[in-house]
Amino acid sequence: MEAVVREQPVEVVARRRSLRVSLEALTFMSPTMLLVTLFFFVPVLLLLWISLTNLSSNTFGNPLCVGGVRDVCESLGIRAGGVEFVGLSNYRRLFSDRFFPKILRNTLFYVFSTLTLFNVGLALVLALLTTHIERRAGFLFRAIWLLPRITPSVIYIMMWKRIAADAPFGILNQFLTPVGVEPRFWLREAPWLFVIVTNGFVGASFGMLIFSSAIESIPRDYIMAAKVDGATTLQIIRTIIIPLIKWPLLFVTTYQTLSLLASFEYILLLTNGGPGLYRTEVWSLTAYHRALQTYFGNNQWGYGAAWGFVLVVIGIIFSIIYLRVFRFNELVQEPKIDAL
Amino acid sequence: MRVELRNLCKRWGNVVGVDNISLEIKDSEFVALLGPSGCGKTTTLLMIAGIYKPTSGEILFDGRIVNHIPPKDRNIGMVFQSYALYPHMTVFENMAYPLKLQKVPKDEQRRRVQHVADMMGIGHLLDRKPGQLSGGQQQRVALGRALVKDPELLLFDEPLSNLDARLRLTMRGEIKRRQMELGITSIYVTHDQVEAMTMADRIAVIKDGKLQAYDTPDELYERPRTLFIAGFIGNPPMNLINGVEVVRDGEEYLARHQAFCLRVPAERGKHVAAKGEVILGIRPEDISLADDGQDGMRGEVYVVEPLGRDDLVNVELPGNTFIHFLADPALRLKPGTPVALCFNTEKVQFFDPRTERSLLWH
Numbered sequence: 001m002e003a004v005v006r007e008q009p010v011e012v013v014a015r016r017r018s019l020r021v022s023l024e025a026l027t028f029m030s031p032t033m034l035l036v037t038l039f040f041f042v043p044v045l046l047l048l049w050i051s052l053t054n055l056s057s058n059t060f061g062n063p064l065c066v067g068g069v070r071d072v073c074e075s076l077g078i079r080a081g082g083v084e085f086v087g088l089s090n091y092r093r094l095f096s097d098r099f100f101p102k103i104l105r106n107t108l109f110y111v112f113s114t115l116t117l118f119n120v121g122l123a124l125v126l127a128l129l130t131t132h133i134e135r136r137a138g139f140l141f142r143a144i145w146l147l148p149r150i151t152p153s154v155i156y157i158m159m160w161k162r163i164a165a166d167a168p169f170g171i172l173n174q175f176l177t178p179v180g181v182e183p184r185f186w187l188r189e190a191p192w193l194f195v196i197v198t199n200g201f202v203g204a205s206f207g208m209l210i211f212s213s214a215i216e217s218i219p220r221d222y223i224m225a226a227k228v229d230g231a232t233t234l235q236i237i238r239t240i241i242i243p244l245i246k247w248p249l250l251f252v253t254t255y256q257t258l259s260l261l262a263s264f265e266y267i268l269l270l271t272n273g274g275p276g277l278y279r280t281e282v283w284s285l286t287a288y289h290r291a292l293q294t295y296f297g298n299n300q301w302g303y304g305a306a307w308g309f310v311l312v313v314i315g316i317i318f319s320i321i322y323l324r325v326f327r328f329n330e331l332v333q334e335p336k337i338d339a340l
Numbered sequence: 341m342r343v344e345l346r347n348l349c350k351r352w353g354n355v356v357g358v359d360n361i362s363l364e365i366k367d368s369e370f371v372a373l374l375g376p377s378g379c380g381k382t383t384t385l386l387m388i389a390g391i392y393k394p395t396s397g398e399i400l401f402d403g404r405i406v407n408h409i410p411p412k413d414r415n416i417g418m419v420f421q422s423y424a425l426y427p428h429m430t431v432f433e434n435m436a437y438p439l440k441l442q443k444v445p446k447d448e449q450r451r452r453v454q455h456v457a458d459m460m461g462i463g464h465l466l467d468r469k470p471g472q473l474s475g476g477q478q479q480r481v482a483l484g485r486a487l488v489k490d491p492e493l494l495l496f497d498e499p500l501s502n503l504d505a506r507l508r509l510t511m512r513g514e515i516k517r518r519q520m521e522l523g524i525t526s527i528y529v530t531h532d533q534v535e536a537m538t539m540a541d542r543i544a545v546i547k548d549g550k551l552q553a554y555d556t557p558d559e560l561y562e563r564p565r566t567l568f569i570a571g572f573i574g575n576p577p578m579n580l581i582n583g584v585e586v587v588r589d590g591e592e593y594l595a596r597h598q599a600f601c602l603r604v605p606a607e608r609g610k611h612v613a614a615k616g617e618v619i620l621g622i623r624p625e626d627i628s629l630a631d632d633g634q635d636g637m638r639g640e641v642y643v644v645e646p647l648g649r650d651d652l653v654n655v656e657l658p659g660n661t662f663i664h665f666l667a668d669p670a671l672r673l674k675p676g677t678p679v680a681l682c683f684n685t686e687k688v689q690f691f692d693p694r695t696e697r698s699l700l701w702h
């Protein structure tokens with residue numbers, strides 16, 4: 001009898017306690033959750049919705065006022081315009097677009113080359129160099145490499161445009177003419193080179209910082225032991241340093257893949273997808289062009305949203321893969337403060 | 341292999357790591373570099389390994405200057421305090437790493453690693469990662485990796501300081517035994533004087549980057565040439581008593597202090613007589629309780645520290661002088677007990693307080 005009486009309150013107390021704990025947790029998480037909802041989930045849902053409509057300059061109206069809601073909107077004085085729910089037709093149009101293969105190829109080429117040559121490749125080289133020279137010099141060198149990142153994009157690209165400008169201008173021409181190279185319009189002749197280099201010079205600094213701190217945190221003893229064991233500097237890099245910074249390498253690779261997929265502002269400013277027809281047009285730039293900058297002033301928001309949403313889906317798939325690869329749950333530990 | 345250091349120096353700006361060290365190590369000798377923390381032991385070792393470039397001075401292997409030879413061409417095996425086992429490689433890969441770099445054929449790598457691993461008693465651990473090993477096992481792997489390439493010189497940087505006391509004792513014996521069996525010249529860095537005393541053929545005592553003494557353990561113990569060595573070598577440390585004056589008294593010599601007056605043997609006393617105030621050194625084990633009727637120096641027990649086999653007793657002599665001695669625990673000395681002490685005067689040391697050098701041994 002007594003045992004039963006004693007057991008019940010214990011259970012109730014435990015339940016109340018777990019409720020209190022989760023309420024507390026919710027309270028602490030609510031500001032972040034609010035921000036994430038407001039600035040991520042809501043826009044993504046809106047994007048998805050718009051991509052399922054024919055919203056454009058011609059049909060301009062509130063995209064929520066479709067179908068049966070239309071009359072309600074009109075009676076409330078909200079402009080419905082000609083917006084219609086069009087199902088997946090924007091997506092069908094996207095995948096059968098005449099330029100879809102070209103844009104896909106451009107995107108893959110752009111992401112892959114910038115990533116391997118600069119965001120990971122050059123970043124690793126810079127990190128190795130700056131950690132193998134004198135500490136202060138290395139620090140200074142890294143700081144210099146950060147400059148393009150903190151330069152406003154427009155100014156940064158203006159400078160590159162000046163560098164690659166047509167004859168008789170162009171800094172490149174001024175340097176190359178004396179050594180016997182014909183002056184040319186470099187940006188037109190090699191647009192990809194400049195697209196990749198401008199993005200890469202900025203992108204490399206991120207990996208450089210992550211890699212150099214990872215390299216610096218490798219205990220000196222490993223390197224000394226490898227030297228005594230008979231390794232040359234290159235062998236040390238290949239057999240000791242690279243395997244020991246495997247996680248930062250993977251992290252930078254995945255993270256930069258995502259940000260390259262989504263970035264277009266330098267290309268927009270530099271070539272605007274040209275020269276010619278879609279020479280350097282990439283996926284995210286297409287989304288921008290369709291939605292916000294068409295030649296005839298007809299902004300196809302619905303169609304552009306479809307391009308944008310596919311990119312969001314690709315990003316989410318990548319994120320899931322890399323959370324798996326990083327075994328994220330193992331990295332996130334119970335907060336120590338709970339133990340108090 | 342013979343190793344010789346000539347006027348070796350290492351400086352970083354104003355920081356002096358190693359200051360003009362010269363010493364010679366014979367073939368298959370086991371030498372310990374002994375000194376307090378920060379005295380430059382590791383720096384010396386890393387210069388010998390070729391990882392640090394000496395600021396000045398020379399390092400010779402078998403009479404050949406090796407200053408400009410990179411570590412990989414010096415044929416050295418090294419054991420680090422942290423073991424420095426590569427965490428991403430298995431035990432086998434760790435041990436085979438030096439062989440792989442030498443492009444030794446695969447099957448020979450396997451054979452040699454297995455041979456050394458069996459010798460070290462880690463043959464069954466070859467597939468594990470270092471993170472899955474105990475400290476003692478890691479220690480054996482580290483030693484195995486150093487041995488597998490048949491080095492001509494073994495360097496140890498405080499290899500036992502991360503092990504528990506018991507394991508340290510076992511590994512101490514094991515390292516010494518392997519070294520003797522294989523006859524590899526070895527340099528062993530430690531700040532533990534017991535380790536140095538028990539393992540080394542000769543000990544180089546270093547302080548503030550300078551070589552203080554380089555001699556056999558017995559010699560350092562029996563004939564300390566400086567005050568630093570006297571205080572550093574031996575556990576518990578030697579008692580050092582300031583303000584002692586030695587005078588000649590006919591055929592005899594007397595060491596006088598405000599707390600006592602001792603008769604000192606002539607062969608020691610004659611070096612010290614009429615030198616003014618000197619420092620007298622006597623080891624705790626050379627002090628005993630005076631027998632009944634014998635005329636000892638009187639004092640009072642201040643603290644008793646049981647060490648197990650002995651009690652380390654701190655006695656207060658008149659004039660605020662404290663000395664340690666070892667007593668039989670069966671005597672059950674308690675703080676406050678009056679005692680009479682007797683010195684084994686055959687063993688007393690004398691030091692000049694100004695130069696801090698021994699007055700007996702030069």
Ligand SMILES: Nc1ncnc2c1ncn2[C@@H]1O[C@H](COP(=O)(O)OP(=O)(O)OP(=O)(O)O)[C@@H](O)[C@H]1O
Pocket residue numbers: 352355356357358375376377378379380381382383384531
């Ligand atoms: N890379 C360096 N730059 C500047 N000073 C250094 C450097 N390495 C060592 N020192 C200094 O040189 C001195 C000797 O250092 P070392 O590491 O050789 O000492 P140690 O005898 O091995 O000490 P421990 O027993 O603590 O390992 C110390 O004063 C240290 O601060």
Ligand SMILES: [Mg+2]
Pocket residue numbers: 381382383497
């Ligand atoms: Mg050290």
